[in-house]
Amino acid sequence: MTTAQQMxxxxxxxxxxxxxxxxxxxxxxxxxxxxxxxIRQGRLEWERRVNAEKASASGNNSGFSLATFK
Structure with missing residues (x-):
């Protein structure tokens, strides 16, 4: 199986x-x-997938944070 990083x-x-x-x-x-x-478009897509996998592995699925101001 080929991983996103390998691609x-x-x-x-x-x-x-x-x-x-x-x-x-x-x-x-x-x-x-x-x-x-x-080729560059493919590279950008696989960079996004690698980053998403890394974020998921670290428990940060959303890619953004919310702030509450009082």
């Missing part, structure tokens, strides 16, 4: 490879500089 690492590797001018095969698809925006 994030794959997207970061793909982004670096494409920025270095290489193409990379990822998920059965060959990606190149033209696909950089797709």
């Amino acid at each position: 994030l690492e794959k997207y970061i590797e793909a982004e670096i490879a494409v920025l270095d001018g290489r193409s990379i095969t990822f998920g059965g698809r060959t990606l190149s500089m033209a696909d950089l925006n797709d």
Whole structure:
């Protein structure tokens, strides 16, 4: 089973490879500089998932706090 952290690492590797001018095969698809925006969007999604998992593991599911002023 692939974790969110592993997927994030794959997207970061793909982004670096494409920025270095290489193409990379990822998920059965060959990606190149033209696909950089797709790779970045995927990376951002997996970053959100990793952060959500970390927040859930620490008991902070909401991502925000409420304050009561009296």
